[in-house]
Amino acid sequence: MCLDEFRTAVASLTGELVLVSVSGELDLYTAERLQARIDEAGAVGADMVIVDLSEVSFVDSTALAVLVRETKRLEGRGQSLVLVTNDPRTRRVVEVTGLNRVLRTFATLQDAIAQLTPVPQAVTAGGR
DSSP states (O other), X not given: OOTTOOEEEEEEOSXXXXXXXXXXXXXXXXXXXXXXXXXXXXHTTOSEEEEEEEEEEEEOHHHHHHHHHHHHHHHHTTOEEEEEOOOHHHHHHHHHTTGGGTXXXXXXXXXXXXXXXXXXXXXXXTOO
């Protein structure tokens, strides 16, 4: 088995969040499969699609174009797409291309979930 074998999965985290986990190389040959998974995630009706690139070893311009296109498509339907990556190479590509102004990025999945999940209102001791 090749270490960079492309894999992707979709999972509902909450009613508002859907996760697309990706591993391997994101390039011309795998970008279409990434797009299909993001489309699948967006079709569930969640407000936010989180694309976790933590296990991605390479990203090319074709894959970046898919991420931008899917971000805009989801926004047109009132949904959002965010990225998770802490890999310096992937973060650098996103920053150098200026996509960090279009694609909201978090360092970890836990950071993304913590910031994107609404915090329930605490009940005060006074019963107000």
